[in-house]
Amino acid sequence: MSRDPRIPADAEAPVEILHKARWLTLKQRGRWEFVERNNPEGAVIIVAVTPADRVLFVEQYRVPIRQFTIEMPAGLIGDQGHADDADIAATARRELEEETGWTCGRIVPLHAGPSSAGMSTEIMHFVRALDLRRIGDGGGDETENIVVHEVPRGEAGAWLRAMADKGYSIDPKLFAGLWFLEHGQAG
Amino acid sequence: MSRDPRIPADAEAPVEILHKARWLTLKQRGRWEFVERNNPEGAVIIVAVTPADRVLFVEQYRVPIRQFTIEMPAGLIGDQGHADDADIAATARRELEEETGWTCGRIVPLHAGPSSAGMSTEIMHFVRALDLRRIGDGGGDETENIVVHEVPRGEAGAWLRAMADKGYSIDPKLFAGLWFLEHGQAG
Numbered sequence: 001m002s003r004d005p006r007i008p009a010d011a012e013a014p015v016e017i018l019h020k021a022r023w024l025t026l027k028q029r030g031r032w033e034f035v036e037r038n039n040p041e042g043a044v045i046i047v048a049v050t051p052a053d054r055v056l057f058v059e060q061y062r063v064p065i066r067q068f069t070i071e072m073p074a075g076l077i078g079d080q081g082h083a084d085d086a087d088i089a090a091t092a093r094r095e096l097e098e099e100t101g102w103t104c105g106r107i108v109p110l111h112a113g114p115s116s117a118g119m120s121t122e123i124m125h126f127v128r129a130l131d132l133r134r135i136g137d138g139g140g141d142e143t144e145n146i147v148v149h150e151v152p153r154g155e156a157g158a159w160l161r162a163m164a165d166k167g168y169s170i171d172p173k174l175f176a177g178l179w180f181l182e183h184g185q186a187g
Numbered sequence: 188m189s190r191d192p193r194i195p196a197d198a199e200a201p202v203e204i205l206h207k208a209r210w211l212t213l214k215q216r217g218r219w220e221f222v223e224r225n226n227p228e229g230a231v232i233i234v235a236v237t238p239a240d241r242v243l244f245v246e247q248y249r250v251p252i253r254q255f256t257i258e259m260p261a262g263l264i265g266d267q268g269h270a271d272d273a274d275i276a277a278t279a280r281r282e283l284e285e286e287t288g289w290t291c292g293r294i295v296p297l298h299a300g301p302s303s304a305g306m307s308t309e310i311m312h313f314v315r316a317l318d319l320r321r322i323g324d325g326g327g328d329e330t331e332n333i334v335v336h337e338v339p340r341g342e343a344g345a346w347l348r349a350m351a352d353k354g355y356s357i358d359p360k361l362f363a364g365l366w367f368l369e370h371g372q373a374g
Binding site for chain 2: 006007008010011018019021022023024026028029030032033034035037043060061062063064065066067068069071111113114115116117118119120121122124126145147157161164169170171172173174175176178179180182183
């Protein structure tokens with residue numbers, strides 16, 4: 001099979017490990033440097049709307065950027081090799097419960113793609129959580145300190161912009177979450 | 188001033204450089220490992236619609252993930268310390284011209300936020316390019332091999348999903364770009 005001429009020669013270069021730390025590894029392929037999680041199955045972001053039609057957001061402090069962020073509930077997918085839909089759904093349900101105190105009846109995949117394809121192999125999965133039911137207070141595990149925000153669906157975009165104006169760091173992927181909410185087939 | 192009790196102690200730990208490569212540096216603060224670009228001013232993503240109401244996308248091969256991606260035109264912001272709005276606009280115009288062959292009359296900021304706040308300090312800026320005018324063929328600089336796609340605005344979301352189904356890797360931030368297009372004040 002002949003090689004697609006649009007694929008640069010670097011794509012066939014061997015990968016060199018520049019530094020392997022506990023959670024992340026810095027690698028190089030040809031001229032391209034990139035970071036990979038040592039658990040490379042990626043992360044899942046959960047788009048969740050309560051029965052009162054409120055979108056769930058979580059507020060927490062992020063050490064790498066030294067800022068408080070607003071995010072949707074999210075977590076790293078398990079550590080048993082390649083993640084399948086069941087692993088992703090299990091992670092999504094667990095993180096939703098731990099972070100927000102809500103559980104869900106169903107998890108529907110929305111999209112999966114790279115978070116920063118020029119410098120990282122990280123893949124972000126978006127799922128929709130459906131049939132929400134309150135089971136606790138949320139707030140995260142013992143290492144986390146999470147505040148839950150429940151925002152009326154129609155005000156979510158304006159609320160995110162207002163929180164950005166207040167100095168919170170807002171991952172642009174959140175607006176992708178809102179786009180999926182407005183355009184999804186998942187109700 | 189007393190410390191916000193929600194800020195973990197790790198936030199005050201010194202930063203350790205684990206490995207500095209040519210483009211990226213792997214760092215650690217307390218228990219948190221993260222990657223930083225050696226030019227840490229971040230990247231800009233350009234939301235651009237032609238006079239024929241078509242959204243501009245670029246197709247290219249990304250070595251870190253070894254896949255063809257669909258992206259919006261984008262580029263790294265200059266290298267003179269902290270980026271201001273003028274630096275961001277200049278980068279956006281240059282990348283739009285190089286990658287797509289279109290230039291623009293105005294650049295309007297839309298949003299800025301972290302691309303992956305748990306593992307990277309990278310900040311993504313979204314801007315809207317307005318008053319587009321064709322000046323060339325695009326395709327990127329000598330190291331790039333970019334195919335330009337002009338997609339009717341109302342079909343852009345469905346087109347991205349169809350390209351994902353065909354095996355292209357689609358950064359979820361593109362759907363944020365569509366959200367900004369649908370909800371912006373920038374026309």
